[in-house]
Amino acid sequence: MNNDNEKFCVKCGKKIPKETKFCQYCGAEQPTSTSTSSDSQQVVHNQESSAKQGNNTTASTLLLVFGWISAVLSLLFIPVVFGIIGIVLGFFERKYHKNAGNILIIVSIVLMIVGIVFGMIMGSQAFEG
Numbered sequence: 001m002n003n004d005n006e007k008f009c010v011k012c013g014k015k016i017p018k019e020t021k022f023c024q025y026c027g028a029e030q031p032t033s034t035s036t037s038s039d040s041q042q043v044v045h046n047q048e049s050s051a052k053q054g055n056n057t058t059a060s061t062l063l064l065v066f067g068w069i070s071a072v073l074s075l076l077f078i079p080v081v082f083g084i085i086g087i088v089l090g091f092f093e094r095k096y097h098k099n100a101g102n103i104l105i106i107v108s109i110v111l112m113i114v115g116i117v118f119g120m121i122m123g124s125q126a127f128e129g
């Protein structure tokens with residue numbers, strides 16, 4: 001069988017001689033031993049996990065920023081809507097940073113209640129005036 005002396009390039013997938021170190025079509029280095037392949041797999045795994053961690057940090061930061069904006073807005077406008085947004089974002093944030101999420105949830109609830117009470121006082125004063 002000819003296949004014993006041939007393999008497929010890891011990068012471009014073209015048929016190349018089994019013993020060649022570099023693909024003659026695209027120049028990609030070919031894994032020659034099991035240790036080399038496991039090393040490259042580990043590198044790929046590390047890259048994936050670090051990329052995932054980076055995404056999580058970005059998502060966590062966005063959740064915190066929007067959560068705090070919503071919490072503050074709930075004090076000024078439509079407390080029920082922005083307060084609940086802050087609480088929901090706080091729950092999502094707990095997946096990444098439990099304490100930061102808990103603080104955001106508590107602050108959102110407090111500011112929402114303050115915003116509702118403040119709105120009711122303003123409303124009753126408007127009726128009296």
Ligand SMILES: [Zn+2]
Pocket residue numbers: 009010011012013014023024025026027028
């Ligand atoms: Zn190739």
